[in-house]
Every structure is written in C-alpha cells, then in structure tokens.
Amino acid sequence: MSQSFSIQENFNLSDYNTMGIAAKARYFCSVQSVEELQSLLADSRFQDTPRFMMGGGSNVLFISDFKGLVIHVDIKGVSIDREDEGEVILNVGAGENWHELVVHCVEKGWGGIENLSLIPGSVGAAPIQNIGAYGVELEEVFESLEAVEIKTGELKSFTKEECRFGYRDSLFKNELKGLFVITGVKLRLQKLPKVNTSYRALSEKLEEKGIKSPSIKDISEAVIEIRKSKLPDPAEIGNTGSFFKNPMITKKQFEELQSQFPDIPSYPAGEKVKVPAAWLIDQCGWKGKRFGDAGVHKMQALVIVNYGNATGEEIWNLAQKIQVSVKDRFGVSLAPEVNIVS
Structure with missing residues (x-):
C-alpha cells in the first residue's frame, strides 16, 4: 500500500x-x-x-x-486542456473549491460559471447534483469527467450525455450512486462570454446597481451580494445551503394550488412547474423556528441551521417535520437536496 x-x-x-x-x-x-x-x-x-x-x-x-x-x-489542480480564440476547456481536480474556481475564471475573463458564484463545496461534487443558480446549471458548461470505479479501481471517462443530467440530478445520484469517485472535471468556458441575466433577482440587483451592460465580473459580484444577503456563512453558523430541492409539479397540480393560494410563486420548467420550496416552508410558519440547536434560518426558510451542538439526528428530525407539514398543507413532497448519511 x-x-x-x-x-x-x-x-x-x-x-x-x-x-x-x-x-x-x-x-x-x-x-x-x-x-x-x-x-x-x-x-x-x-x-x-x-x-x-x-x-x-x-x-x-x-x-x-x-x-x-x-x-x-482532495485532488487539486487547474490546467488548460485545450483552447482557441473563442473557448477554453479546463481540467479541474475534484478537490478544488468551487467558488475559488469561479473567481479564477472570472479574473481570466472566461465566462459560463459566473452565475454559480459562492456555491459551497468542491468541484467533484458539482456534477453529482448538477449544481445550478440564477438561471444557469453546470451541464451548460460541462464537457466530461473522470471517475474511479470503486469495485475495480479503474479510471473511466463520462461524457455530458452519459452523465444524464437533470434538475439537481445526474447518473451519479441514481444508477451509479456510491459506485464511482469523481476525480476530475472538464469545463468548456467562453472567452467572449454572453452573460445570462434571465433570473429576476439577478436582473433587479444589476438594475439597482445601475449596471446596464454587465460583465461576467458584474454578474459574479451581484450573485455574491444576493447570496450573502440570503444565506448564512457556514464558517459562522453550520448549514448546507438549500436543504430541500424546489419541487417540480404538474401544471394541473399547480393550477389547483393556485386556486387555493393565489400568491403562490412559480417558474416554468418544461412540461412542469417549479415552485419555490422556501415559500412553501415559510407559509407553514417554519422560518426562524428553533428547537435546541437545530433551527430554520430567520432570513431563508430553505436553510436549516446548526446553532452550535445539534446532532445530525436532530437536524434530520426537524427536516422531516417540515416535509410532513408542507405535504399536509399543499400536497407537495419536498425532497432533500442534501445527501443523508448514516
């Protein structure tokens, strides 16, 4: 050995x-x-x-x-795999910090991941749940990844198509869950980037700052400001960011909910409708609630926090109570975005 x-x-x-x-x-x-x-x-x-x-x-x-x-x-390293006038393809070690990679790329003028600023975690975890925020998902810049098969120790490569990305989802959360270890990721970034300001909160933040033609740096800084105003820093208070996924429901189910709750917010998602989990949780009165050292953040209902010495079991018990109350009131099931390990 x-x-x-x-x-x-x-x-x-x-x-x-x-x-x-x-x-x-x-x-x-x-x-x-x-x-x-x-x-x-x-x-x-x-x-x-x-x-x-x-x-x-x-x-x-x-x-x-x-x-x-x-x-x-903890496999590190960021290097250029290949590039031309318009694009650069990066090899990134799975142990690199995601946000530090975003900052590096923004400084270089390479666009595509600036909307994903300040998402916590490592590069290797990013494809597993196809991280996304403010109108952009990882799959849009994803080229391929390398992973070691646990059973054989063999290093294999997976293309974008093979990863079968979905909303906060991939092959590595389903059929291949627990069977491979991602060791490196290839990303395709743009040297002449087109910025994405489609997400309402982002366009409003840029307008508030008086920015009419944003650069990727402007986008990144605006996203960081929004995230910091909404989400607690894990260095100060224990949390995993968004604890639950935003549920996707059928259009029929949404129309039924809308007739009962006219203020319910929504986002189109192909054949389905995405409803903000934070709104559902907030409507059930959970925001700011605390039980010992486990609680729901006072500013963001989607974030469950550890105020000090909560056990994982206490956090999970709270999460399950939230799931039950949302299901009882709205008939909507909340799925954890967090990986529950025992």
Missing part, C-alpha cells in the same frame, strides 16, 4: 462538513491523487467496509457515526 497517506481512526468529521455535525468516522483518509485513491480502494483491509466519499462536505448530513471508511477527495 502507498505510504503517502495515512488512515485515521475514530475521526471527528465536524471540520469536514459545513453543517458542523460532530459525527465520527471509524476510519478516515484524505487522498491527493488518483493513484492514492486507487491504492486505498485496493487495500485488503477495507474490502468489506462501507465507504463514503467526501469533497467539501457542503451537501451532506451525517445522522449518526459512520461505521466505515470516509475518503476525503
């Missing part, structure tokens, strides 16, 4: 998840390269041990101690 990494036992994960849950991992290892990862996966000591892969820990809730091996993917 490679000696370049060490296995730690009974490891406290509180610094490795943005919710700040003090769950323990029976074993923990941080890997800095594909080769280290392959060596670890081949290690005979862990063949029958449950394994969980972690990046930035911004989209995970541990509801108990993890009785297996937590592998922290």
Whole structure:
C-alpha cells in the first residue's frame, strides 16, 4: 500500500462538513491523487467496509457515526486542456473549491460559471447534483469527467450525455450512486462570454446597481451580494445551503394550488412547474423556528441551521417535520437536496 497517506481512526468529521455535525468516522483518509485513491480502494483491509466519499462536505448530513471508511477527495489542480480564440476547456481536480474556481475564471475573463458564484463545496461534487443558480446549471458548461470505479479501481471517462443530467440530478445520484469517485472535471468556458441575466433577482440587483451592460465580473459580484444577503456563512453558523430541492409539479397540480393560494410563486420548467420550496416552508410558519440547536434560518426558510451542538439526528428530525407539514398543507413532497448519511 502507498505510504503517502495515512488512515485515521475514530475521526471527528465536524471540520469536514459545513453543517458542523460532530459525527465520527471509524476510519478516515484524505487522498491527493488518483493513484492514492486507487491504492486505498485496493487495500485488503477495507474490502468489506462501507465507504463514503467526501469533497467539501457542503451537501451532506451525517445522522449518526459512520461505521466505515470516509475518503476525503482532495485532488487539486487547474490546467488548460485545450483552447482557441473563442473557448477554453479546463481540467479541474475534484478537490478544488468551487467558488475559488469561479473567481479564477472570472479574473481570466472566461465566462459560463459566473452565475454559480459562492456555491459551497468542491468541484467533484458539482456534477453529482448538477449544481445550478440564477438561471444557469453546470451541464451548460460541462464537457466530461473522470471517475474511479470503486469495485475495480479503474479510471473511466463520462461524457455530458452519459452523465444524464437533470434538475439537481445526474447518473451519479441514481444508477451509479456510491459506485464511482469523481476525480476530475472538464469545463468548456467562453472567452467572449454572453452573460445570462434571465433570473429576476439577478436582473433587479444589476438594475439597482445601475449596471446596464454587465460583465461576467458584474454578474459574479451581484450573485455574491444576493447570496450573502440570503444565506448564512457556514464558517459562522453550520448549514448546507438549500436543504430541500424546489419541487417540480404538474401544471394541473399547480393550477389547483393556485386556486387555493393565489400568491403562490412559480417558474416554468418544461412540461412542469417549479415552485419555490422556501415559500412553501415559510407559509407553514417554519422560518426562524428553533428547537435546541437545530433551527430554520430567520432570513431563508430553505436553510436549516446548526446553532452550535445539534446532532445530525436532530437536524434530520426537524427536516422531516417540515416535509410532513408542507405535504399536509399543499400536497407537495419536498425532497432533500442534501445527501443523508448514516
């Protein structure tokens, strides 16, 4: 086995998840390269041990101690794969911080991900749930990814089509969940970018700032301002950002809801209608509620927070109560955007 990494036992994960849950991992290892990862996966000591892969820990809730091996993917590096006058294709290590990558690209004048500024977490986690915000989704700039198959240790490549992206969804949340570890991502960015100001809150923020022809830097700065005004900083208060997905419902279901709740906001989503989960939760009176150290943020109903020493189980119990109340009142099921791990 490679000696370049060490296995730690009974490891406290509180610094490795943005919710700040003090769950323990029976074993923990941080890997800095594909080769280290392959060596670890081949290690005979862990063949029958449950394994969980972690990046930035911004989209995970541990509801108990993890009785297996937590592998922290810390593979770094940003390099140009190829470029021409109009485009640049970047190779990015899965362990890179997503927002730091956005800042780097904006500084270089490479457009396409500026609307995704300040999304917490690692680059490797981004394709798993096809991150999106302010009118843009990752799949729009995604080229391909590389991932190691846990069972065989083989490095494989996946095209955009093979990843089967959906709303906060991909193949890696479904058929291939838990079977691969993403090690690197290729992104296709524009050197002569066309900005996307289609999202109402973003266009209003730019108007408020008196910006008529925004640059990608203007977009990024506006998104950062909006996010900071709405979402708590995990460094100050434990959270995972949006805890639930915005539900997609049928047009018929939406019309029925609209007849009962004329103020219900919505966004078109192809054949379906997207309803803001935050509005549904707020209407059920959850915003600002606190139970011990678990609570719903006072400014944003979609964010569940850890005020200090809440356990993962307490956070999850609160989340389930919210789900039940929204279902009872609106007949709409809320699905967690967060990965629940026990």
